[in-house]
Amino acid sequence: xxxxxxxxxxxxxxxxxxxxxxxxxxxxxxxxxxxxxxxxxxxxxxxxxxxxxxxxxxxxxxxxxxxxxxxxxxxxxxxxxxxxxxxxxxxxxxxxxxxxxxxxxxxxxxxxxxxxxxxxxxxxxxxxxxxxxxxxxxxxxxxxxxxxxxxxxxxxxxxxxxxxxxxxxxxxxxxxxxxxxxxxxxxxxxxxxxxxxxxxxxxxxxxxxxxxxxxxxxxxxxxxxxxxxxxxxxx
Amino acid sequence: xxxxxxxxxxxxxxxxxxxxxxxxxxxxxxxxxxxxxxxxxxxxxxxxxxxxxxxxxxxxxxxxxxxxxxxxxxxxxxxxxxxxxxxxxxxxxxxxxxxxxxxxxxxxxxxxxxxxxxxxxxxxxxxxxxxxxxxxxxxxxxxxxxxxxxxxxxxxxxxxxxxxxxxxxxxxxxxxxxxxxx
Numbered sequence: 001x002x003x004x005x006x007x008x009x010x011x012x013x014x015x016x017x018x019x020x021x022x023x024x025x026x027x028x029x030x031x032x033x034x035x036x037x038x039x040x041x042x043x044x045x046x047x048x049x050x051x052x053x054x055x056x057x058x059x060x061x062x063x064x065x066x067x068x069x070x071x072x073x074x075x076x077x078x079x080x081x082x083x084x085x086x087x088x089x090x091x092x093x094x095x096x097x098x099x100x101x102x103x104x105x106x107x108x109x110x111x112x113x114x115x116x117x118x119x120x121x122x123x124x125x126x127x128x129x130x131x132x133x134x135x136x137x138x139x140x141x142x143x144x145x146x147x148x149x150x151x152x153x154x155x156x157x158x159x160x161x162x163x164x165x166x167x168x169x170x171x172x173x174x175x176x177x178x179x180x181x182x183x184x185x186x187x188x189x190x191x192x193x194x195x196x197x198x199x200x201x202x203x204x205x206x207x208x209x210x211x212x213x214x215x216x217x218x219x220x221x222x223x224x225x226x227x228x229x230x231x232x233x234x235x
Numbered sequence: 236x237x238x239x240x241x242x243x244x245x246x247x248x249x250x251x252x253x254x255x256x257x258x259x260x261x262x263x264x265x266x267x268x269x270x271x272x273x274x275x276x277x278x279x280x281x282x283x284x285x286x287x288x289x290x291x292x293x294x295x296x297x298x299x300x301x302x303x304x305x306x307x308x309x310x311x312x313x314x315x316x317x318x319x320x321x322x323x324x325x326x327x328x329x330x331x332x333x334x335x336x337x338x339x340x341x342x343x344x345x346x347x348x349x350x351x352x353x354x355x356x357x358x359x360x361x362x363x364x365x366x367x368x369x370x371x372x373x374x375x376x377x378x379x380x381x382x383x384x385x386x387x388x389x390x391x392x393x394x395x396x397x398x399x400x401x402x403x404x405x406x407x408x409x410x411x412x413x414x415x416x417x
Contacts, residue, residue: 007263016382023380031403035307039267042279046270054263057280061262061287065255 010040011049123147126207134166134204136197146196147208151188157212160185162193163205170198185210238302246295254294257302258287265310272314282317286310352410359409366390367402374399 012018013026030037043049125144127135136143160181164172172193177186189208236244238257245253262283269279286309299305360368366388373384381399385392 010267020380020383021378023382024374024378027374027381031400035264035268035303038271038307038311039264042267042269042271045274046267046276049263050276053276053280054266057262057266057283058259060280060284061255061259064284064287065251068251 006036006039007049007051007054010043013040014044014048122211123151124209124211126209128161128205128207130205132201132203132205134164134172134199134201137170137200138197143197147192150192150196151210157210158182158185159207159209160189161205161207162186162189163203164193165203166199166201170200172199172204242294242299242302249295251291254287254290258290261303261306265306268307268310269314272311272318278317282310282314286313289313355410356406359406362409363402363405366394366398367405370395370398371402371406 009018009022009026013023018026026040030040123144125140125147127140158181161178162175163178164175167173175190175193177189188210192208236256241253241257244250245257265283265286266279269282270276273279273282290309293309360371363371369388370384370390373379373387374381379387381392381395384390384395384399388395390398
């Protein structure tokens with residue numbers, strides 16, 4: 001290569017191994033090429049060319065170039081991994097958020113159900129503690145469910161407090177109302193108690209609240225329920 | 236790829252092996268240059284490597300026309316900066332450096348010479364001092380090497396060298412001045 005050629009010329013020049021013509025030629029070139037002139041000056045100061053040094057230098061350069069290529073590969077793969085990791089992370093967070101919102105909105109729905117239906121559309125029963133030890137054999141919850149299923153009150157609703165004793169077969173008897181409730185309210189309460197689930201205990205005192213029913217609801221009930229209810233009433 | 240293509244390729248791609256190909260032919264010259272200023276083998280080697288590191292950035296930023304002379308100036312400046320950092324004083328021949336920087340400016344292509352130019356040259360030769368005129372004549376007209384000139388004239392080798400460099404410079408100045416005066 002030109003490079004090595006120059007180097008051996010410099011070497012020969014410094015050590016006086018050149019013919020006069022060759023020396024003149026190099027000097028002439030150096031006059032037009034300050035880079036070459038500087039290099040010659042340098043090597044002359046060093047008293048010659050050290051080929052070993054230069055090959056070490058060449059090795060250092062090669063290593064430097066290779067290192068960078070290796071690093072770049074490493075960085076490339078790291079970037080790839082990072083990208084995959086980031087994507088996975090984003091997906092994970094999105095999934096979590098979706099799950100959270102789904103869960104959250106579901107919960108809200110359920111709560112709305114309870115709040116809206118209980119006071120307005122459902123018959124509720126409230127055992128009055130001073131009234132005795134009576135309680136439905138299948139629990140208050142079942143009893144309340146029963147009331148809601150079977151109640152056919154289509155009137156404006158109302159509140160009634162009833163006292164009763166429990167017969168041997170678990171059916172409430174001696175049902176009486178406190179105060180002056182609407183007759184239809186009283187009849188309905190009696191009917192519901194007598195036909196309904198069995199009781200345990202001796203005496204009971206309950207407050208039953210019939211909601212003001214929506215027309216749609218009551219209409220539905222009158223359409224579906226009557227045959228069934230008449231059958232029971234006949235009994 | 237030739238040097239210009241390598242340079243362009245590196246500028247666009249930033250591929251270090253391309254820069255390596257570009258740089259490696261100059262390493263031995265660079266080492267010489269660095270040794271001239273730093274005068275220490277290890278420091279000179281480190282400087283050669285460090286200059287390479289700096290080129291990684293610089294060559295992508297700057298438009299470099301003539302890589303060889305750009306590299307020469309860059310590395311010389313690098314070494315001088317190193318010396319300045321050391322606050323170490325090194326004697327740099329101001330004449331040498333003056334000559335070199337002018338050399339860069341006058342890299343223009345060959346001008347056609349006519350008869351009157353040779354007359355002018357002869358006139359200019361008279362303006363040089365005796366040493367310079369003698370050395371320039373022996374070198375350029377008789378094509379003698381520095382050592383022969385030193386032997387013939389009895390001057391020191393370094394004196395011959397600078398006489399020729401300065402003589403050449405003065406001649407050039409003289410020739411250009413006369414041309415402009417026309």
